[in-house]
Amino acid sequence: xxxxxxxxxxxxxxxxxxxxxxxxxxxxxxxxxxxxxxxxxxxxxxxxxxxxxxxxxxxxxxxxxxxxxxxxxxxxxxxxxxxxxxxxxxxxxxxxxxxxxxxxxxxxxxxxxxxxxxxxxxxxxxxxxxxxxxxxxxxxxxxxxxxxxxxxxxxxxxxxxxxxxxxxxxxxxxxxxxxxxxxxxxxxxxxxxxxxxxxxxxxxxxxxx
Amino acid sequence: xxxxxxxxxxxxxxxxxxxxxxxxxxxxxxxxxxxxxxxxxxxxxxxxxxxxxxxxxxxxxxxxxxxxxxxxxxxxxxxxxxxxxxxxxxxxxxx
Numbered sequence: 001x002x003x004x005x006x007x008x009x010x011x012x013x014x015x016x017x018x019x020x021x022x023x024x025x026x027x028x029x030x031x032x033x034x035x036x037x038x039x040x041x042x043x044x045x046x047x048x049x050x051x052x053x054x055x056x057x058x059x060x061x062x063x064x065x066x067x068x069x070x071x072x073x074x075x076x077x078x079x080x081x082x083x084x085x086x087x088x089x090x091x092x093x094x095x096x097x098x099x100x101x102x103x104x105x106x107x108x109x110x111x112x113x114x115x116x117x118x119x120x121x122x123x124x125x126x127x128x129x130x131x132x133x134x135x136x137x138x139x140x141x142x143x144x145x146x147x148x149x150x151x152x153x154x155x156x157x158x159x160x161x162x163x164x165x166x167x168x169x170x171x172x173x174x175x176x177x178x179x180x181x182x183x184x185x186x187x188x189x190x191x192x193x194x195x196x197x198x199x200x201x202x203x204x205x206x207x208x209x
Numbered sequence: 210x211x212x213x214x215x216x217x218x219x220x221x222x223x224x225x226x227x228x229x230x231x232x233x234x235x236x237x238x239x240x241x242x243x244x245x246x247x248x249x250x251x252x253x254x255x256x257x258x259x260x261x262x263x264x265x266x267x268x269x270x271x272x273x274x275x276x277x278x279x280x281x282x283x284x285x286x287x288x289x290x291x292x293x294x295x296x297x298x299x300x301x302x303x304x
Contacts (some may be wrong), residue, residue: 029293033220033304038297101301148301156299205295 019049044096166194
């Protein structure tokens with residue numbers, strides 16, 4: 001399997017774990033403060049994490065099946081549906097953010113002919129229309145994060161702004177995923193960078209007292 | 210014209226009371242807390258009783274005076290609340 005695609009897939013569980021950590025922290029905040037917006041944030045990151053993990057597991061399952069071209073054609077509609085489900089979960093997560101704002105490595109040496117179609121399957125997970133909607137909602141979230149940073153000029157707000165900026169740029173790459181897997185790879189790497197910004201913010205918060 | 214009153218959640222009021230006691234060195238009388246946490250006497254009495262029940266503060270009597278001291282649980286609550294506040298602030302969420 002192509003190295004770029006392999007790396008792209010590997011970033012998904014990492015991003016999912018970071019997403020779950022942020023979700024847990026937001027939930028803890030909600031339990032203490034009863035602030036409903038923190039609950040929405042918790043739900044949003046939970047859905048993002050589930051979406052990333054599901055895509056990773058589904059794709060891993062398809063690899064495990066040693067999927068062939070005829071089988072892929074038979075499963076195509078189901079894979080397409082899966083892609084819509086994952087993207088929809090992300091969309092719901094972004095809507096929640098907008099409201100809340102005031103792979104496992106296997107041996108790919110054998111069956112190389114069958115595995116040649118894997119990039120095609122992976123790219124199907126990125127539905128252009130849903131990516132476009134994601135971009136629109138994230139654009140709104142980004143604008144709110146920017147306004148917040150301008151008013152507060154605080155380090156943690158900047159990290160959140162950078163995180164959402166990376167999400168926005170990654171979806172821009174995913175929108176054109178059909179043009180080549182290199183774009184998916186770039187998108188995944190930028191998405192990972194976004195999660196790292198969120199993780200840095202969490203670390204700063206945890207050390208702030 | 211006066212500015213509209215800012216809504217404070219129960220947790221926020223608890224934090225303001227505990228934080229006021231912490232600022233007084235971990236032990237404070239009701240008058241100090243009352244002014245620091247910006248509460249009426251009735252509401253303060255009610256909240257102090259709840260904080261005692263939760264084990265966040267203890268009441269100490271010295272002659273005819275009453276003091277309230279932070280417990281370890283109370284200190285831990287203040288620290289956790291500050292972290293949550295910083296986290297929420299980064300997303301522009303007021304708590």
